[in-house]
Amino acid sequence: MQQSMAIQHLLDEFERLPGIGPKSAQRIVYWILNGSKESAESLANAIIDVKGMVHFCPVCFNYAEGDLCSICNDDRRDRSTICVVCEPKDITSIERTHEYNGLYHVLGGAISPMDGVAPDDLNITELIGRLSDDTVKEVIMATNPNVEGETTAIYIAKLIKPLGVKVTRLASGLPVGGDLEYADEITLGRAIEARREV
């Protein structure tokens, strides 16, 4: 062991992070060692703050700092539409498109018998609760386009439809800017099935 204990410990801590291998961890640790004490403290404090200040929004289960999350709290959002996603990070992806101005509902996962995730483990009751008055006209199922996501979307759609609320699903098809040659056969099959007149 030629490495200092504190350096080795920090290397180990960074290597635990997703997408960080030994080489990246080393680069980051040497960057911290070369940088100012303030810069290191700023990073450390930001990590502590995020765990102390962030909790789940009691309405939509997005990450929130105040009582409600910034989206539920925003009067300019269209309250007649709820977009249902698996994880809070999916909200970030959808917000980045600037195509959606409604509310969200985070399930906290997808139904997956293989991983032991049953409908009761997800925030589905809370979603149904949000449809009790007549405010919401449409629920967009934006779960992932894989087996678990599809299962979850179908399961929830069956619960919602009797309430007279429209349920839609994100379109499947070819990625924009993609190449037919590189499309997998299931995606291409979906794109043919869902073809539209031009």
Place this chain on the structure above:
Amino acid sequence: MQQSMAIQHLLDEFERLPGIGPKSAQRIVYWILNGSKESAESLANAIIDVKGMVHFCPVCFNYAEGDLCSICNDDRRDRSTICVVCEPKDITSIERTHEYNGLYHVLGGAISPMDGVAPDDLNITELIGRLSDDTVKEVIMATNPNVEGETTAIYIAKLIKPLGVKVTRLASGLPVGGDLEYADEITLGRAIEARREV
């Protein structure tokens, strides 16, 4: 701004790190949000500790936690050889080979008029000081094989040779496991020049 302030701040902090882009930062931040408070605190404390506990070894300028660095402090190291490197991280690379058992000396950079780094900015005087008694028999110049590294190696070699200490340089040539086809012409040229009888 849909993102919580604390999350956005942590995203910004991670994006400042070398090799971390917006996508990697997002992955790490959500990993921290999903993880335990202890896990986040452990990372934050390791960052604070490394800045508080690590300083430069007064002999070789490697990172150290005690009085001397772990290598200068190790009685099993061969004290007749000093390997001169630009940065402490180069020591890690050389230690990983398990081919070297001597001491080190960290210059703290390389001579580079373009970047305003003059010989006086490097720990060269301290290196010469270590050669004053007859303990050291060989100095290995392990600066980077680029213009700045070569310049630095030649500059220091000229200072050391009159002291009667042997000065050597890491060999340049084809990377092991490499392919002639992908070798750049300078490396290949060096390999031809330094060819050895088999």
